[in-house]
Amino acid sequence: MTQTHDSMDVVERAGRPHATFFPGAVTNLVSAHCARLVLDTAAQSGIQQSDLAHIASVDRTELLDNMTRIPAMDMMRLWGSLEQQLGHEAGIRTAAAAAPGRLHVWDYLIRTAPTLAEGLRAVAQYQPMVCNPEVVMRVIEDDTLLMVELAGSPYRGPVAAVHSEFAFAVTLRRAREGFGDTVAPVRVDFSHRAPRSDAYLACALGTSNIHFEQERNVITFLRSEYVNAQPDYDPRLHEILRAYAQRLIDQPRAIPPWQETVRATIRHVISERGGNGVDMNDVARRLNSSRRTLQRRLADHGTTWRAELETARHQLAVALLADPARSTRSIALQLGYTDYRALSRAFQRWTGQTPSDYRRSLLIEHD
Numbered sequence: 512m513t514q515t516h517d518s519m520d521v522v523e524r525a526g527r528p529h530a531t532f533f534p535g536a537v538t539n540l541v542s543a544h545c546a547r548l549v550l551d552t553a554a555q556s557g558i559q560q561s562d563l564a565h566i567a568s569v570d571r572t573e574l575l576d577n578m579t580r581i582p583a584m585d586m587m588r589l590w591g592s593l594e595q596q597l598g599h600e601a602g603i604r605t606a607a608a609a610a611p612g613r614l615h616v617w618d619y620l621i622r623t624a625p626t627l628a629e630g631l632r633a634v635a636q637y638q639p640m641v642c643n644p645e646v647v648m649r650v651i652e653d654d655t656l657l658m659v660e661l662a663g664s665p666y667r668g669p670v671a672a673v674h675s676e677f678a679f680a681v682t683l684r685r686a687r688e689g690f691g692d693t694v695a696p697v698r699v700d701f702s703h704r705a706p707r708s709d710a711y712l713a714c715a716l717g718t719s720n721i722h723f724e725q726e727r728n729v730i731t732f733l734r735s736e737y738v739n740a741q742p743d744y745d746p747r748l749h750e751i752l753r754a755y756a757q758r759l760i761d762q763p764r765a766i767p768p769w770q771e772t773v774r775a776t777i778r779h780v781i782s783e784r785g786g787n788g789v790d791m792n793d794v795a796r797r798l799n800s801s802r803r804t805l806q807r808r809l810a811d812h813g814t815t816w817r818a819e820l821e822t823a824r825h826q827l828a829v830a831l832l833a834d835p836a837r838s839t840r841s842i843a844l845q846l847g848y849t850d851y852r853a854l855s856r857a858f859q860r861w862t863g864q865t866p867s868d869y870r871r872s873l874l875i876e877h878d
Contacts, residue, residue, distance in 0.1 A: 540580035540763050542641045544614050549589050552605045558596050577615055578764040583643050587666060594673045599706045602677030603715045609681050611688060614641045616756050621682075622689030623752055625744040627737035628657055630689060633749075634682060635659065637756040642678065652734060661728040672703035675728045680715050683730065690741075696732050700725040770812055770819070773798065773805075777823035781846060788847055791816055825861045828854070832870055839866045 593601045611618050617640045621630030628650065635648040642648075647663040659682060666674050679699065686694045695717035705723035706712075713719045716730075776797050780789050795805040809815055824846050831842045843854035851866075858866050 539583050539644070541583050541586040541643050542614075542759075543576065543579040543581055544617075545641050546581050546586060546589060548609055548613050549586075549593055549605055552601075552608045553593055553596065555608060556597055556604065558593075576764065578759060578762060580763040583645070583665070586643060587670065590666070590674055591670045594669050599669065599672060600711050602673035602675070603680050603711055606677050606680035606684060606715065609684065611685075614681070616752050616759070617641050618685055619752055620749075620756065621685045623745065623749040624689070625740040625746070625749075627686060627690050627694065627732070628652060628734070630686065631657070631659055631682070633753060634685065637753070637760065639760050640756055642674075646674075646678075648678075655734055657732040657734040657737065659730050664728075672701070672706075675701060675703065676712065679728070679730045683716060690737065694732075694737070696720075696730045698722070698729075698731040700727060700729045700731075702726065702728050769808070770814065773809075773819055774823040774826060777820060778827045781823065781827055789820060821857070821861075824857070828858060828861075828866070829869075832866055833873060835870070842866070 597604060617634060617637060620633040620637060624630030624633055632650045635650050638646065638648040643665060645663050645665045646661065649660045649662065651658040651660060661675055661678050664671055664674060683694070697718065698720045699716055699718060700722045702725055703723065709721055712721055776794050777789060780794055791805070792802050795802045798805060806816065809819065828842060828846060831837050839854065840851050843851045846854060848854045855865050858864065858869065862869060
């Protein structure tokens with residue numbers, strides 16, 4: 512395989528970028544679609560969920576919401592953990608697991624476009640839907656070449672390599688799904704160092720003309736081969752998909768911080784068990800974790816199981832006291848206290864008020 516440190520002649524021939532994406536409202540948040548894909552790739556590769564629990568231990572049901580996004584730092588750690596488990600092929604294996612629809616509406620922006628160039632411009636513009644918003648995807652054209660450049664990545668080292676290989680592989684896969692299996696680049700440039708063998712890349716990208724340690728990450732096509740419009744192009748459908756993609760960017764919904772996920776799980780267990788106590792093993796299981804991993808993550812966040820249990824009890828007590836139909840005795844029992852006096856002492860420690868005083872303050876506020 513050719514490896515060169517020279518400047519990329521084919522890229523330097525190109526004009527100014529034709530399109531770039533915009534971060535908008537998704538700064539520091541990454542699509543849950545990509546997180547689900549990485550987690551599923553790990554599971555298909557035999558990696559236990561508990562091995563990733565210390566990275567992003569969130570309820571998988573929360574990731575099913577198409578509007579949900581996770582912290583970019585969690586996504587970076589997730590990629591890092593996958594790379595440690597699978598090695599340098601992690602990005603390509605993740606792209607291979609990305610069946611149509613796994614990345615939601617982004618997957619259909621190329622196949623519904625009139626030409627490959629228009630499709631690539633669309634996925635570049637709406638790239639924040641699926642990747643870290645700091646990453647910039649540009650489409651560059653001249654008379655003979657059509658190029659996609661990936662820049663601005665916050666990732667470093669092996670994780671940067673895995674992510675850039677994933678981005679090019681999944682983009683090429685979507686291009687082939689829309690315009691046929693013959694779509695293939697004439698050259699691919701990566702800024703990271705070459706792996707011991709790049710045969711996996713040649714197979715996935717459809718070319719052996721791959722170069723490493725370049726100034727930029729660029730995948731290059733011959734423009735003349737992809738200028739014809741699709742005969743069944745539906746401009747209205749393409750615009751509907753673009754509008755929906757923009758909505759997902761403009762109206763993200765962040766997953767609650769990990770500690771709040773722990774507290775919400777504890778509150779759910781308390782409500783479910785009706786005063787029969789909270790078992791740490793049960794909470795850990797519901798978080799797809801082990802008791803030991805949960806304790807370690809709590810320590811990493813500067814807290815303890817006891818502290819989080821107290822916080823969850825406090826939050827649930829406040830919510831239950833707002834219901835005038837509930838007696839303070841029944842609330843105390845549900846929270847796991849032996850009697851009302853134990854709840855009263857705890858509530859005074861939390862708020863400086865007794866439960867009765869707190870209830871009276873709620874009545875005054877509503878009058």
